[in-house]
Amino acid sequence: LGRLTGRAPAEPQRVLDDAMLESLEELLISADMGVETSLKVAANMAEGRFGRRLGATEIKRLLADEIAAILDPVARPMPLFPKKPQVVLVVGVNGSGKTTTIGKLASQFRAAGKSVVIAAGDTFRAAAVEQLQIWGARADVPVMTAPEGSDPASLAFDALARAEAEGADLLMIDTAGRLQNRKDLMEELAKIVRVLRKRDPEAPHNTLLVLDATTGQNALEQVRIFREVADVTGLVMTKLDGTAKGGVLVALADRFGLPIHAIGVGEQIDDLQPFDPAEFAAALTGQSAAQGAGGAA
Amino acid sequence: MFENLSERLSGVFDKLTKQGALSEADVATALREVRVALLEADVSLPVARDFVKSVQDKAAGQAVTKSVTPGQQVVKIVHDELVQVLAGDDADAANLKIDQIPAPILMVGLQGSGKTTTTAKLAKRLKDREGKRVLMASLDTRRPAAMEQLAVLGTQIGVDVLPIVPGQDAVAIARRAKQQASLGGYDVYMLDTAGRLSIDDELMSEVEAVRDATTPRETLLVVDGLTGQDAVHTAENFDGRIGISGVVLTRMDGDGRGGAALSMRAVTGKPIKFVGLGEKMDALEEFHADRIAGRILGMGDIVALVEKA
Numbered sequence: 001l002g003r004l005t006g007r008a009p010a011e012p013q014r015v016l017d018d019a020m021l022e023s024l025e026e027l028l029i030s031a032d033m034g035v036e037t038s039l040k041v042a043a044n045m046a047e048g049r050f051g052r053r054l055g056a057t058e059i060k061r062l063l064a065d066e067i068a069a070i071l072d073p074v075a076r077p078m079p080l081f082p083k084k085p086q087v088v089l090v091v092g093v094n095g096s097g098k099t100t101t102i103g104k105l106a107s108q109f110r111a112a113g114k115s116v117v118i119a120a121g122d123t124f125r126a127a128a129v130e131q132l133q134i135w136g137a138r139a140d141v142p143v144m145t146a147p148e149g150s151d152p153a154s155l156a157f158d159a160l161a162r163a164e165a166e167g168a169d170l171l172m173i174d175t176a177g178r179l180q181n182r183k184d185l186m187e188e189l190a191k192i193v194r195v196l197r198k199r200d201p202e203a204p205h206n207t208l209l210v211l212d213a214t215t216g217q218n219a220l221e222q223v224r225i226f227r228e229v230a231d232v233t234g235l236v237m238t239k240l241d242g243t244a245k246g247g248v249l250v251a252l253a254d255r256f257g258l259p260i261h262a263i264g265v266g267e268q269i270d271d272l273q274p275f276d277p278a279e280f281a282a283a284l285t286g287q288s289a290a291q292g293a294g295g296a297a
Numbered sequence: 298m299f300e301n302l303s304e305r306l307s308g309v310f311d312k313l314t315k316q317g318a319l320s321e322a323d324v325a326t327a328l329r330e331v332r333v334a335l336l337e338a339d340v341s342l343p344v345a346r347d348f349v350k351s352v353q354d355k356a357a358g359q360a361v362t363k364s365v366t367p368g369q370q371v372v373k374i375v376h377d378e379l380v381q382v383l384a385g386d387d388a389d390a391a392n393l394k395i396d397q398i399p400a401p402i403l404m405v406g407l408q409g410s411g412k413t414t415t416t417a418k419l420a421k422r423l424k425d426r427e428g429k430r431v432l433m434a435s436l437d438t439r440r441p442a443a444m445e446q447l448a449v450l451g452t453q454i455g456v457d458v459l460p461i462v463p464g465q466d467a468v469a470i471a472r473r474a475k476q477q478a479s480l481g482g483y484d485v486y487m488l489d490t491a492g493r494l495s496i497d498d499e500l501m502s503e504v505e506a507v508r509d510a511t512t513p514r515e516t517l518l519v520v521d522g523l524t525g526q527d528a529v530h531t532a533e534n535f536d537g538r539i540g541i542s543g544v545v546l547t548r549m550d551g552d553g554r555g556g557a558a559l560s561m562r563a564v565t566g567k568p569i570k571f572v573g574l575g576e577k578m579d580a581l582e583e584f585h586a587d588r589i590a591g592r593i594l595g596m597g598d599i600v601a602l603v604e605k606a
């Protein structure tokens with residue numbers, strides 16, 4: 001039939017049975033979606049289709065649609081408020097990409113005509129301030145610093161005062177990486193939030209949790225605890241330019257429903273993209289870009 | 298949050314009466330739960346699959362000790378096998394090969410995995426424990442302030458760092474480190490490299506060139522202990538392309554289950570030499586297979602229980 005219509009031959013069809021369902025679950029598990037979410041998504045896709053004959057492309061498209069449906073409601077850019085300065089606090093575990101993401105975001109906001117101030121709230125890690133200063137220079141945004149070892153909460157407070165005085169649109173605050181099971185470091189973060197609120201009860205207006213795409217199921221704990229301690233308002237996932245699929249985002253969307261604002265796809269200043277559920281789902285299920293686009297249509 | 302393996306298994310085995318030996322069907326049922334437990338602990342799927350298969354062969358037909366349940370018995374078998382795979386047969390994995398003078402140690406891995414921090418921790422360990430003279434060099438020409446980071450750490454721990462010469466590429470810096478180490482009478486020189494994706498052909502070639510210029514005695518892959526399913530790709534690609542001699546797992550002070558340890562070990566066959574347990578310069582420990590095994594299975598006490606029985 002394929003030859004008659006001048007199209008590629010139709011791909012072989014397989015009956016959707018238990019064995020196929022299991023291999024689909026495994027595809028999703030391999031993308032870090034977690035056992036529970038993978039089983040659920042595969043089962044939803046199979047509902048009403050059990051025993052039917054389907055081609056591989058069609059199956060992947062159906063799975064991707066199922067995933068995109070979970071992600072659609074959370075795909076939202078970081079909201080901008082009329083409030084000046086809008087305070088954006090950036091948090092996360094060590095090495096997830098916080099500082100780099102601040103550089104990228106600052107550059108985007110600058111390009112959108114906003115005035116931005118950055119506060120180098122990582123007063124702990126070696127050369128963290130220098131790293132952020134270079135990003136500030138790249139994005140053409142001033143960076144407020146404090147000496148190594150000083151209290152990040154008081155830097156945040158001072159930075160807010162300065163951003164107010166200068167009439168800046170946005171204040172972005174970098175923080176040191178911290179594992180969510182470290183009580184002392186999480187308390188330090190809670191203190192930053194408390195101190196900011198002394199000056200502006202609504203601050204921080206956005207608290208972004210930066211997640212590394214290579215992270216497995218521990219991301220669930222990261223979101224749970226950071227949200228509890230610092231009222232996380234949105235997520236950014238970095239390093240999606242690698243081999244990791246970041247499937248834990250699906251489990252996160254399902255469980256917490258926090259907005260996903262953007263994804264990091266490289267180390268350069270413009271390697272930050274809006275989160276696109278259809279594209280993400282296509283990559284997760286192993287579809288090519290063209291198939292993904294078809295699935296999204 | 299995760300149901301641990303013994304809870305899972307007790308559910309499965311409640312329905313079974315105690316028999317003299319584990320039947321094949323019992324084992325199959327139990328191992329389905331084991332597989333899920335491994336996946337929830339972030340063991341990569343192909344590795345979990347192979348592991349379960351190897352346990353299956355060992356478990357069927359084993360006599361059940363009177364005082365424990367069949368579920369507990371399976372947990373013990375799984376745990377022992379896990380320890381065995383994780384430990385391999387390198388009892389002294391933490392003894393780095395630094396026989397040649399000066400001995401090069403190359404540190405590689407993905408972005409943000411902990412290479413620079415681990416470089417400094419290892420340098421401090423070699424200096425403090427073995428009285429070695431160590432030189433550290435940053436070959437990271439990309440990440441902002443990467444070289445400054447290593448320089449600050451060097452000052453903190455009292456270890457020399459190769460002076461920064463702007464504009465040099467990674468291979469040129471590596472050659473300079475080698476020369477400086479030879480002339481300066483250092484025992485060891487450590488090469489910290491930029492983070493790179495395992496599929497980044499250009500950067501993987503760069504580190505190959507560094508390897509060829511220095512012939513490292515150890516090439517350590519530094520991996521985030523919170524890594525999920527991607528561990529197999531990272532392990533395969535870095536080992537395949539550069540050839541690693543061991544693994545360091547960082548951020549094991551977190552509450553991750555550490556399944557990446559099994560994935561790394563199974564895919565590369567190379568020992569896990571150290572675990573990073575914090576950001577401080579002394580937060581580095583030798584790898585203990587039994588601790589990680591208990592952690593991956595989300596348990597520990599039950600193994601001791603079976604051991605006593």
Ligand SMILES: Nc1nc2c(ncn2[C@@H]2O[C@H](COP(=O)(O)OP(=O)(O)OP(=O)(O)O)[C@@H](O)[C@H]2O)c(=O)[nH]1
Binds near residue numbers: 271
């Ligand atoms: N490939 C890739 N690398 C990234 C991305 N985002 C950040 N990185 C790299 O990841 C590493 C860590 O990034 P940082 O921004 O320093 O991370 P951080 O969360 O500030 O780290 P700490 O402050 O030490 O906790 C750096 O080498 C970055 O260049 C991304 O989207 N893709």
Ligand SMILES: Nc1nc2c(ncn2[C@@H]2O[C@H](COP(=O)(O)OP(=O)(O)OP(=O)(O)O)[C@@H](O)[C@H]2O)c(=O)[nH]1
Binds near residue numbers: 406407409443490
């Ligand atoms: N909690 C914890 N943090 C660690 C550990 N090892 C490293 N870190 C932190 O992880 C972050 C990244 O560490 P780096 O040493 O800069 O990582 P890297 O691999 O050199 O990063 P790039 O050069 O950007 O690729 C820093 O905040 C470190 O302090 C560890 O074992 N535990």
Ligand SMILES: [Mg+2]
Binds near residue numbers: 098099175
């Ligand atoms: Mg940072």
Ligand SMILES: [Mg+2]
Binds near residue numbers: 414492
């Ligand atoms: Mg580094």
